[in-house]
Amino acid sequence: MKDLIGRIRTLKEERGAVILVHNYQRPEIYRIADHIGDSFGLSKKASETGAEMIVFCGVDFMAECAHILSPGKTTLLPEIEARCPMAAMVSVEDMRKLKGKHPEAAVVSYVNTSAGVKAESDICCTSSNAVKVVNSLDEKDVIFVPDHNLANYVSRHTKKNIIPCKGWCYVHDKFSAGMLRRSKGIHPDAEVVVHPECRPEVIDLADNIFSTGGMLEHLKKSTSRKFIIGTEIGMIERLKMEFPGRTFLSAPPANICLQMKKTTLNSVLESLEKEQHRVTVPEDIRTRAKKALDRMLEVV
Numbered sequence: 539m540k541d542l543i544g545r546i547r548t549l550k551e552e553r554g555a556v557i558l559v560h561n562y563q564r565p566e567i568y569r570i571a572d573h574i575g576d577s578f579g580l581s582k583k584a585s586e587t588g589a590e591m592i593v594f595c596g597v598d599f600m601a602e603c604a605h606i607l608s609p610g611k612t613t614l615l616p617e618i619e620a621r622c623p624m625a626a627m628v629s630v631e632d633m634r635k636l637k638g639k640h641p642e643a644a645v646v647s648y649v650n651t652s653a654g655v656k657a658e659s660d661i662c663c664t665s666s667n668a669v670k671v672v673n674s675l676d677e678k679d680v681i682f683v684p685d686h687n688l689a690n691y692v693s694r695h696t697k698k699n700i701i702p703c704k705g706w707c708y709v710h711d712k713f714s715a716g717m718l719r720r721s722k723g724i725h726p727d728a729e730v731v732v733h734p735e736c737r738p739e740v741i742d743l744a745d746n747i748f749s750t751g752g753m754l755e756h757l758k759k760s761t762s763r764k765f766i767i768g769t770e771i772g773m774i775e776r777l778k779m780e781f782p783g784r785t786f787l788s789a790p791p792a793n794i795c796l797q798m799k800k801t802t803l804n805s806v807l808e809s810l811e812k813e814q815h816r817v818t819v820p821e822d823i824r825t826r827a828k829k830a831l832d833r834m835l836e837v838v
């Protein structure tokens with residue numbers, strides 16, 4: 539593994555690349571990262587980087603966002619099959635239908651969407667800024683796609699009328715309120731922190747709700763020693779690494795995002811060697827999608 543990491547680092551320098559790594563990636567991928575973070579933090583890094591090449595260790599929509607924000611750079615997704623199923627749950631046709639049905643509504647798309655869907659939107663959001671983004675709008679009615687759990691969470695923190703869609707994340711939607719209640723009974727001293735993509739009944743049992751980046755920031759301030767974490771299992775590894783003296787348990791049942799785990803050190807090396815898989819978006823779609831992403835970056 540050491541050799542593989544060394545080869546990746548050398549090639550990365552030769553290519554003038556920056557390696558962006560989502561929190562849900564395998565722990566060995568953290569070791570080659572220039573930046574590890576949540577969707578929002580990594581979008582910001584992608585928009586600010588001076589590197590000539592971006593290697594995105596995450597899923598399809600994240601690399602697409604990087605290309606939308608920095609079209610002059612080469613953006614690579616090491617694993618072509620690393621595709622977020624939730625992002626595929628809303629199509630451009632679905633968006634046009636929703637907009638036709640609610641012509642007065644503003645349209646907010648979660649970053650977990652295709653470039654085409656972003657191009658149909660007024661503004662994007664991530665799990666860390668969804669409430670702020672929705673509350674920044676003038677419109678009373680807000681179409682929110684695709685995650686209906688996140689839409690529900692936002693609706694609890696706004697006076698706007700949220701019009702949800704049919705999408706969900708299979709990783710977060712699986713956490714069980716009944717099992718979490720039992721787990722809290724076994725560990726009454728644990729603080730429960732869950733992601734806003736969880737179901738409302740799971741959110742009701744949590745002490746705090748944060749994006750993956752928000753969890754890290756919160757942990758810096760929290761005085762708790764034990765935590766039950768409701769998000770993809772990879773985040774537990776990240777938290778253990780950052781806060782070695784504390785105990786982290788997964789909310790039950792522990793869930794894995796198979797698409798996030800497709801990226802390996804071998805695929806990153808191959809990606810740098812062959813400059814694959816290049817992510818591009820047709821220019822007319824990219825410029826419209828960029829407006830929605832830029833507007834989000836201005837809000838927060």
Ligand code: 13P
Pocket residue numbers: 561575576577578622650664665666707735748749750751
């Ligand atoms: P964040 O990193 O924004 O918390 O998003 C979680 C997620 O599911 C990304 O696909």
Ligand code: SF4
Pocket residue numbers: 597621622623624625650707708709710770795796797798
């Ligand atoms: Fe998509 Fe959920 Fe996996 Fe994130 S964790 S990439 S939202 S399936």
